Amino acid sequence: MILGISGSPRKKATEFVLSKALEMMSEKGYETKLFTVRGKQINFCQHCDYCLRNKECRIKDDMYELYDLLEKARGIVIATPVYNGGVSAQTKAVMDRCRALVAKDYDFFRGKIGMAIAVGGDRVGGQELAIQQIVTFYILNGIIPVSGGSFGANLGATFWSKDTLEGVMSDEEGFRSLRKTVKRFLDVLMRYEGRLGDNGKR
Ligand SMILES: Cc1cc2nc3c(=O)[nH]c(=O)nc-3n(C[C@H](O)[C@H](O)[C@H](O)COP(=O)(O)O)c2cc1C
Incomplete structure (x- = not known):
């Protein structure tokens, strides 16, 4: 399953383009799921270190729905x-709360x-700076980051x-960057899983 996470509190532009990205993926035969922070209770990480001791997050909120999907x-x-x-506070809260998953399993994200x-x-307006924050989250958790490449999608969509x-x-350039990024993303997913020989069961 490919999981899309919208870090916008509104049902507007971000959620719309994410749904378009997932649509492109399902057209290629991939199972997709969209999770939005909109209307959800996702609190900040408190750095209480409960997760390091107990292998789960102490804050019982909607992040638990996302934990299951991320798995x-x-x-x-x-x-x-x-x-x-930069990224929205909601997006940052989601990334920070993933610490509990890594506390449970150091390799939780590795290879995604x-x-x-x-x-x-x-x-x-800072699109590439925002993407850089997400890519940094990916790198430090062992997630393989993919962009759409040069000539339009240098760091992503x-x-x-x-x-x-x-x-x-009406942002045609934006959709071009999205198509390029989705294409490469699916290509890397396919090649990587083909090499692992796990038939995409993860
Ligand atoms: C608190 C706040 C800060 C923002 N800062 C920026 C910014 O630095 N650069 C930018 O291009 N747009 C900025 N915007 C505009 C939003 O990025 C833009 O409206 C975007 O479409 C919002 O996504 P949504 O339609 O999914 O809610 C800001 C909006 C808010 C509410």
């Missing part, structure tokens, strides 16, 4: 709105494939929403 995911797509030149989508209200759903829908 099943072969591929992860994190989509964030750009807030102050990851890509990132950032949606900013401005044309150059980047969108200019002009702060509206209509704006993002």
